[in-house]
Amino acid sequence: MGSEITNGEIVVSGLTKHYKQVKAVDGLSFTVKPGRVTGFLGPNGAGKTTTLRMLLNLVRPTAGTATIGGKRYADLSDPMSGVGAVLEASSAHKGRTGRNHLRVICAAAGLPSARADEVLEIVGLTPAANRKFKGYSLGMRQRLGIATAMLGNPQVLILDEPANGLDPEGIRWMRDFLQSLAAQGRTILVSSHLLSEMELLADDVVIIAAGKLVAQGAVGDIVGNMGDGGLVRVRTPKPDELIAALDSASVVRQEDGALVVTGTTAAVVGEAALRAGVALHELVTERPDLERVFLDLTAGKEAIR
Numbered sequence: 042m043g044s045e046i047t048n049g050e051i052v053v054s055g056l057t058k059h060y061k062q063v064k065a066v067d068g069l070s071f072t073v074k075p076g077r078v079t080g081f082l083g084p085n086g087a088g089k090t091t092t093l094r095m096l097l098n099l100v101r102p103t104a105g106t107a108t109i110g111g112k113r114y115a116d117l118s119d120p121m122s123g124v125g126a127v128l129e130a131s132s133a134h135k136g137r138t139g140r141n142h143l144r145v146i147c148a149a150a151g152l153p154s155a156r157a158d159e160v161l162e163i164v165g166l167t168p169a170a171n172r173k174f175k176g177y178s179l180g181m182r183q184r185l186g187i188a189t190a191m192l193g194n195p196q197v198l199i200l201d202e203p204a205n206g207l208d209p210e211g212i213r214w215m216r217d218f219l220q221s222l223a224a225q226g227r228t229i230l231v232s233s234h235l236l237s238e239m240e241l242l243a244d245d246v247v248i249i250a251a252g253k254l255v256a257q258g259a260v261g262d263i264v265g266n267m268g269d270g271g272l273v274r275v276r277t278p279k280p281d282e283l284i285a286a287l288d289s290a291s292v293v294r295q296e297d298g299a300l301v302v303t304g305t306t307a308a309v310v311g312e313a314a315l316r317a318g319v320a321l322h323e324l325v326t327e328r329p330d331l332e333r334v335f336l337d338l339t340a341g342k343e344a345i346r
């Protein structure tokens with residue numbers, strides 16, 4: 042792996058990018074740890090791509106800094122072995138095979154052409170190595186993009202929306218692939234606008250909206266906190282007695298006779314039923330629609346722009 046970066050921690054500090062009136066990124070600070078897959082999550086237009094572009098020295102910040110392994114990208118002497126990135130759906134010369142596409146880049150970068158076959162193997166594209174790019178599916182194009190980013194055997198991998206358009210099997214492959222790279226001690230940063238994707242792919246998550254940090258932490262903790270607004274669905278032959286035993290303001294009667302209780306847990310409802318001496322025929326916790334909670338968490342911020 043690249044010797045220049047030994048600890049590929051990404052540190053974003055006070056990062057800001059203004060385009061005339063638009064505060065695309067606005068005083069953003071977060072860190073990304075090596076050895077983990079970190080999801081960079083935010084609704085469309087939140088500023089994810091602009092942040093990644095600043096990290097890769099493709100856009101100049103209005104203020105603040107972004108470093109990888111303690112250095113700005115522009116100061117890396119061998120960026121290819123330090124950082125691999127795929128910012129857009131991969132494109133290649135349509136009539137060129139995947140293998141030749143990679144060989145051309147190897148030649149330009151001074152890498153042995155055998156490296157092309159190694160990265161094809163790493164991303165599972167060997168069977169399609171001699172097929173032309175124009176015949177590649179979206180999933181194969183994503184893999185070829187990642188293969189390109191892996192040419193320099195980078196310590197840090199940055200992928201913009203890598204799961205976009207993948208089918209469940211493709212997402213499962215992506216998860217296993219990214220997890221295996223993280224297990225080797227690499228730093229993996231992947232963006233998405235879908236919480237459900239991040240739940241599948243990431244260990245940690247950084248959530249932004251309107252260019253600002255909303256939350257950062259282990260994906261399980263963040264999703265767990267979002268789940269606090271859970272619902273308990275309960276069915277009893279004596280609903281009036283149960284409602285009397287609960288905070289009635291939190292209970293909604295359903296048309297099918299069930300009760301839905303908000304802001305509580307199944308344990309609290311079960312114990313209230315026991316105290317009231319009513320039988321329960323059903324008691325389930327319903328997970329809130331996390332995508333909905335995520336949108337609520339990040340909504341309203343749009344208006345700030």
Ligand SMILES: Nc1ncnc2c1ncn2[C@@H]1O[C@H](COP(=O)(O)OP(=O)(O)OP(=O)(O)O)[C@@H](O)[C@H]1O
Pocket residue numbers: 060063064065066083084085086087088089090091092234
């Ligand atoms: N070159 C530019 N000039 C002007 N405004 C820009 C430019 N690049 C981005 N923006 C604006 O900055 C904001 C953030 O855009 P950005 O692409 O970083 O968001 P994003 O989170 O990556 O969204 P998406 O998922 O849609 O790509 C948007 O309002 C966008 O219109």
